[in-house]
Each structure stands twice: as C-alpha cells, then as structure tokens.
Amino acid sequence: MSEVMLEVKDLTTKYITRYNEDIYAVDHVSLKVEEGKTLGIAGESGCGKSTLALSLMGYYFAPLHYTSGEIIINGRDISGMDPDVVRKSILGTEISYIPQAAMNALNPTRKIIDFIEDVYHAHDEYKSKAEIYDLACECCSILGLPKEVLQKYPVELSGGMKQRTVIAVSVILFPKILIADEPSSALDVTSQKMVIKMLKDLMKDGFIKSMIFITHELPLLYNVTDDIMVMYAGQIVEKGTAKEAVFDPLHPYSKGLMGSIIVPEHGLRDIKLTAIPGVPPNLKNPPPGCRFLPRCKYTRAECEANVNLRNLEDGRAYRCILSERELRDAYRMEAEQNARK
C-alpha cells in the first residue's frame, strides 16, 4: 500500500455573497490521493471543480470561507490554519496550484527568472541570484525547456511554452501535490500533448508525488488520470478508476456526461450523442433531495429525501437512490430501446 499524500474528509466550503447568502460550492467532499497517482475531477462548468481546487490549498480569502472538514497533506492537518502561515509554509512546498489561464496572468514587464526568484523569496529562502539561476537552469534542463526562456519576457513565448513555463515555476520548490486546473484548455492539440507529457514527466522524475487534474474534456481526463471523480452541484456523484468511470458509469449524470464524448475514431458517426436536458440547480437554494432530480430520467419518490454517497466494495462510490443492479438494468433497457429505433 503506497503512502497517502492527500486526504480530505468531509470538506465543506462556502462563498458568502454581498447579500449575505451562503453558497456551498463544495459540499461534504471526501477524497484520497495516494503517492504516484493522479486524480481527475470532471464536471460541467459551475459544478465546483475549481472551488474544490482552491479549497484544497487551505488558502482561503473572501468571498470563499472554510466551514468544516479536514485537509491532511502528508500527515499534516492544514484546515483552519491562518492564511498567512499557509502561504508561507504550505503553498509551493507541500501543495502547488496552477489556476485556470495562469499563463495569461504573467506580468508582461518581468522576465521569467524574476517569477522564479519571487517564489524562492516568498518562502524565506534567501538565496543569491546566481544560485537561483543555476537551480532554475537545472530544472529547465530536466523539464525539457530551453534555458533561454529564463531571460525572456512572457510576450516572447508561445502559448504552449508559456503554460509549460508556468508549470515549471509552480514546481520549482518540489511540492508533494500539484493541482492543475484546466492546464491545456486554451492550447491546440499539439501543445496540449506537450503540456501533458511534461506533467507526466514531473511525476516520473520525482518533482511531484501526486497530481490532481481538473478538466471537462473527458478523453483527456481518461488518458491522464488513474482515478476519476465526477462532481455535480458541489457534491461528488461518482468515484472510480478512469476505466470504470468512462466505460461503465453508474450515476445517471456521469452516464450522460460520458455519452457526450467526441473522439475521432471508428464508429463515432453511428453514435447519437446524449445531451442532458436542463441546467444545474442554483446553489443558493439547492433542491432538498438529490440535486440531479430535475434532470434525471430514472426518478422515484424516494429521490426527494437526502441521498448519500454509496460506497461499493471495490472502492467505487456513487450518489443515487437506485442500487447498482437497478441502474444497470435501466441503462440496458434504454440501450435496447434505442437500438430498436
């Protein structure tokens, strides 16, 4: 059994709006990432993927607030810690986060090496400029970046290069866990592949121990991750290995999600894409029972009550009132009906 790098127990965080309304964007989420594993988080926009990533860092700033739960990174509980302490001693060294569109946030008036110096200085490591430069050069050569990049301004780099530089800056202090939020969504397929290869190499070369990968592109998620977690309206609705989640989803929402995959392969044109009707609920006042109820095809009277996450024996979990067998039967019947049409 490999070591658990990150463990989250019943984490709940909320946004407080200016009208003093509470919006629980992450609602009782528990997860575990082992050493050498990659966890993928899927879900449509607004389901709380990015908020979960922000919450995992333990660095809260308004309007995001910590409510309850534990975040244990490498045996150390960081939940409820002072944000300043978290920033100094956890961020960058224990856990590192690449926000969405990070490459567009680089200050255009500063060189790449300046960003790396900033990272070192923010963690009280008063190294000399020459020392930092040497370290940065070494990192670049391992990561397959030319070291000329260090002396360049962000505008001189292409999109894919910028993204790879951002990743390099974020792992320069060897964090245990890297959270990558849509690292390749604005790139074309070739640069995307380079970024993914770099992330995989980071794990292989021992820069990072585990990774959390967030995207809504399912084919990419399937290829990058070991386990997949599907989120809907702030809750986890399905957990399983990548293969199980993509080819044999249990929850009706993940089923719909996996039915919308488009890949250039044989037989794609014969499939009819499934679309999930309706829109996600407003989290200001979410429906009391199952949050997927208004869009679900397999509803029952019991769905109105609170639905808990069911844990199966083989480590899978899903949030639905129906049993595994009932769900599978329902899907099979539907597939037969479609075939008859």
Add this chain to the structure above:
Amino acid sequence: MLESSEIIMSAKGLTKVFGFGATKTLAVDHVNMDLYKGEVVSIVGESGSGKTTFAKMILALISITEGEIYFQGKKRDISTNKKKQEYWRNIQAIFQDPFSSYNIFHKIDAVLLDCIRMRGGGRLPREKKVEMMSEACKFVNLKYEELTNKYPFELSGGQMQRLMIARIFLLKPKILLADEPTSMIDACSRATILEMLMDLRKEVGMTVIFITHDIGLAYYVSDKVFIMEHGKFVESGSADEVILSPRAAYTKRLISDVPKIHEAWDLSTVEMQSS
C-alpha cells in the same frame, strides 16, 4: 442526405496577405473550394492556420487580396452597402465567443426583431412577430416569455449560443458559417448545440461550413473535411476518408495528437519544441 450536385458557392485562388514589407504574412494562400448545396463541410486546422481569415473573406468582413468568390454561379458583388446587405441575407455566421456577439445594450427581443426585419417582416403586426419569435425560441428549447425583458449578460454561454441558433432559424440563410461554435461551451452542452444545429440544417435546408480545431467534432458533423495548414488545404475529402485513413503527414500528426478513448494515446512521440 441533402447533398446535391449544385454548387452554391466556390472560391477560386482566394488569397489574403496581411501587412507589407518585412512583416508581410500570407494568411490564406490561393485556396480553391467548391461548396455543394446542402452539405456540411468542416475546415480543420491549428490556431494560426488561416481558418478564420478564410471565413471572414467568405463573409465579406475583410477584403480579398487576390482571387474570386462565386455565389450561386455568379461572381459575388459587394461593391455597395445595399448589395452587401443583400449578400448577408444569404450567408450568416455563428462565432466562437457568444459573450461578445451581442450588443450589450439591446434586449433579447431586439436581437430577434432585427432578424425578422432583415427577412422583410418589419411591417408585420406585433402578434405575428411575437409568434415567429416564440417559434424560434421553442426550436432551441428556450422560453420566449422568460427572455423578453432580459439583456444578453443575464444568459449563460449555452443559452446565448442557442439564441444565436434561434437567430439563424428566423433568418433562414442559404449558407451558415459556424466558427468554433462550441469551443467556449463545456462538453455537456456541446451535444445539445450540435444536435440543434443539425436539426436546423434539415429544417432550413442550408449549407453549413464548420470551422473548428476539434477533429472529433469535425468528424461527427461533417460530410466533407478540409485540413488547413499555413493557409493551404493539405488534404480534403469525405470525412471517413480523411479522418480514418489520413494521407498527409500533417493530418496524421493532428489526429495522433488528439486524446482518444478506445485507442492508445502515445505520449512518447512528442517532440518538445524549443520556442
């Protein structure tokens, strides 16, 4: 399908050059293309390959450096504003970013009323117009009653893109040019938008030019695929032919770079480029 042998539009030696002197760039390089009535054509390429420039020339949004466009057998004439507007009645576009496609000061009805006016229905009674608008909204699963007094910013990205389709439903153009219509929308609503576009195409019987960098998407929707690299078509043919047995090296690379589900995605072939 709806294909026929009648050519609705053709481009002959279409070229666009930006800048001059040292900064001169050839964005589109002597491109020829025949568009048959009723078919769905995809133009696929990486960013910077000239897809959008080509689209803008077809839409008469930018001038053409060299070459001709023939529309319905005749040379396209957009010399005056009136003729240009006449041309735009036949060709319409859906753009990538729904958030910047609307006038933020105009309410939703104004957008749809504009379309009715463009079709020559400006003097129809109010009830008739409302009926037409609610029909269009119903087609894209929106409720007209809920939209009437709203401004575009109050809608979500998916709703805006659906409203765009409702516009096309009212305008009934001969050619629809969809420039990355689903790239700003997440995967779940993408299926809805695509199905709607395809339904609309059957309903109106129009020709669709799809511009995208997503090869899977191009394969799913189109009859014919054109692969563009550095302003030129490097490969073209039926969708099955191009995607499943590509011949050009560029197409092969493009397809191998897309993450797949049933086939392995080989990361070892990646060359880390230096700039």
